[in-house]
Amino acid sequence: xRFAVIQFGGSNCDRDAQYVVSDICGVDCDLVWYKDRLxxxxxxxxxxxxFSYGDYLRAGAIAxxxxxxxxxxxxxxxxxxxxxxxxxxxILAESGLVPGVFTINAYPKFICRSVHLRVETTDSPxxxxxxxxxVLHIPIAHKEGRYVxxxxxxxxxxxxxxxAFRFCDESGNLTPDSNPNGALExxxxxxxxxxxxxxxxxHPERASEEVLSSDDGKKIxxxxxxxxxxxxGVTC
Amino acid sequence: xxFLAKITIGLKEGMLDPEALAIRHALGNLGFATEELRxxxxxxxxxxxxxAREAEExxxxxxxxxxANPVIHHFEVEVHR
Numbered sequence: 001x002r003f004a005v006i007q008f009g010g011s012n013c014d015r016d017a018q019y020v021v022s023d024i025c026g027v028d029c030d031l032v033w034y035k036d037r038l039x040x041x042x043x044x045x046x047x048x049x050x051f052s053y054g055d056y057l058r059a060g061a062i063a064x065x066x067x068x069x070x071x072x073x074x075x076x077x078x079x080x081x082x083x084x085x086x087x088x089x090x091i092l093a094e095s096g097l098v099p100g101v102f103t104i105n106a107y108p109k110f111i112c113r114s115v116h117l118r119v120e121t122t123d124s125p126x127x128x129x130x131x132x133x134x135v136l137h138i139p140i141a142h143k144e145g146r147y148v149x150x151x152x153x154x155x156x157x158x159x160x161x162x163x164a165f166r167f168c169d170e171s172g173n174l175t176p177d178s179n180p181n182g183a184l185e186x187x188x189x190x191x192x193x194x195x196x197x198x199x200x201x202x203h204p205e206r207a208s209e210e211v212l213s214s215d216d217g218k219k220i221x222x223x224x225x226x227x228x229x230x231x232x233g234v235t236c
Numbered sequence: 237x238x239f240l241a242k243i244t245i246g247l248k249e250g251m252l253d254p255e256a257l258a259i260r261h262a263l264g265n266l267g268f269a270t271e272e273l274r275x276x277x278x279x280x281x282x283x284x285x286x287x288a289r290e291a292e293e294x295x296x297x298x299x300x301x302x303x304a305n306p307v308i309h310h311f312e313v314e315v316h317r
Contacts, residue, residue, distance in 0.1 A: 058305060065302060094305065101307040108254040148251070148308060182252070
């Protein structure tokens with residue numbers, strides 16, 4: 001099993017993501033410079049946080065149009081896992097790999113603090129080890145993270161259970177005070193239709209060890225690993 | 237033939253524009269009462285095209301593929317020689 005973390009100019013959470021996959025979870029993980037492209041098959045691709053291309057035009061817009069993203073799209077179309085964290089989530093939305101867009105926060109400033117998320121579905125390769133309704137304590141760090149999607153697409157998203165996470169209070173309630181960026185229906189984690197691509201604004205790689213005050217994010221990576229192991233077992 | 241495209245990208249009607257709200261608030265602090273304020277981005281792009289029609293098509297293509305995000309934006313294109 002092998003993961004890839006793609007580095008764009010301006011990525012800055014790439015090594016954190018690699019560290020969690022390789023050192024915490026014990027799975028091989030390559031750092032791949034975007035110009036080097038995906039030169040071998042990977043079981044999972046992570047698009048890390050950061051400020052690719054200085055967030056010029058719109059956060060994630062330039063990175064989403066780089067040639068390596070065609071390969072990431074092909075990887076996703078073949079059923080490979082793709083996790084986009086923060087800037088990676090913005091890149092996935094800009095690429096059309098997940099629906100909607102992450103745009104400027106309702107109160108337009110950079111927010112960096114720990115928040116609570118509610119697990120909305122366990123029916124995905126990223127959330128299978130959680131229990132539905134689990135409340136996670138995970139940091140956010142963004143200025144362009146308010147999720148927006150047209151109303152007709154929102155209802156389809158809800159019906160198909162494509163919402164992975166919503167901002168909530170520490171008891172799991174959706175209150176106005178527990179929606180830090182003003183996201184539509186508190187949404188901050190979205191799956192694609194096939195459920196093998198997840199875009200999320202919070203940073204699970206910053207909450208994967210007790211020493212960092214929370215390891216609530218670790219199960220996202222462990223869920224992915226478990227899914228891949230199971231898939232390999234079935235096909236062998 | 238070289239054309240100049242003036243491309244204006246704005247938020248769709250009803251979309252929250254937090255920057256505009258903050259700017260409007262600051263104008264209020266300076267004593268400028270305003271009824272409405274919207275922000276838009278203007279791109280001036282010079283490029284080669286066979287005629288005005290092709291220039292407009294190219295400019296629209298730039299909007300659809302990169303400059304605008306169709307989920308939240310609309311765009312206007314003007315081309316000039």
